[in-house]
Amino acid sequence: MTSLEMDVGLQKQNFEQLEGAARYYEWMLDVMSPYIGHNVLEVGCGQGNIAQYLLDRDGLHRRVHGIDTEESYIRIAKSKIHDADFTAEVGDFRKLNREFDTVLCVNTVEHIADDRDFVRELANRVRPGGTVAILVPAHNFLYSHYDHEVGHYRRYTKRSLRKLLKDADLAVEACFYFNALGAVGWLVNYKWLRRMTPGNGNVKLLELLVPILSIIERIVPIPFGLSVIAVGRKS
Numbered sequence: 001m002t003s004l005e006m007d008v009g010l011q012k013q014n015f016e017q018l019e020g021a022a023r024y025y026e027w028m029l030d031v032m033s034p035y036i037g038h039n040v041l042e043v044g045c046g047q048g049n050i051a052q053y054l055l056d057r058d059g060l061h062r063r064v065h066g067i068d069t070e071e072s073y074i075r076i077a078k079s080k081i082h083d084a085d086f087t088a089e090v091g092d093f094r095k096l097n098r099e100f101d102t103v104l105c106v107n108t109v110e111h112i113a114d115d116r117d118f119v120r121e122l123a124n125r126v127r128p129g130g131t132v133a134i135l136v137p138a139h140n141f142l143y144s145h146y147d148h149e150v151g152h153y154r155r156y157t158k159r160s161l162r163k164l165l166k167d168a169d170l171a172v173e174a175c176f177y178f179n180a181l182g183a184v185g186w187l188v189n190y191k192w193l194r195r196m197t198p199g200n201g202n203v204k205l206l207e208l209l210v211p212i213l214s215i216i217e218r219i220v221p222i223p224f225g226l227s228v229i230a231v232g233r234k235s
Contacts, residue, residue, distance in 0.1 A: 149196065
């Protein structure tokens with residue numbers, strides 16, 4: 001389970017810029033949370049940007065355990081999330097000796113060379129009947145210098161992500177693209193202009209547009225997106 005050399009400073013800068021993107025994270029979890037159970041393991045939890053919005057959703061109060069290999073991320077996550085049902089640790093999720101209702105993995109699988117084995121290991125941490133919920137960057141034509149610098153091996157399509165879940169003996173319950181406008185912005189800013197951070201202006205624009213984008217994508221199936229989301233259930 002090796003990964004490319006990653007510019008941790010660059011990734012941390014992007015985490016910090018996106019920390020205030022509350023509407024964006026709420027939108028992401030609106031489409032994912034129907035598949036997320038009560039007891040959640042978040043693999044690659046970073047600075048807790050997602051966990052902080054996941055604890056209380058849909059009338060549920062979840063237990064969330066975050067794990068990451070970067071110690072500074074875990075330290076920040078613990079410092080900003082003060083909830084007895086949030087725990088976090090530095091380490092390898094494969095060494096955990098318990099099962100969860102859901103394993104959530106957002107923007108992490110693309111960092112792994114052997115993504116097939118990695119997703120199988122995610123499935124091994126889920127109880128029978130539980131789910132693995134994954135979000136990854138979409139479309140290899142969007143692969144940019146930024147992707148390389150933060151250690152992305154690849155980007156995905158619905159087809160390739162479905163195959164990963166099926167190879168892990170998971171029944172695919174959902175698979176769809178997410179954030180079509182973000183894909184256009186990525187193409188311009190990261191692919192063509194070769195920028196290395198989203199910029200505060202772009203984050204604020206995204207936050208402003210989220211209410212409109214979420215309605216459009218709820219009504220109209222989109223053929224592309226910045227990300228692709230898939231959910232697999234363990235038999």
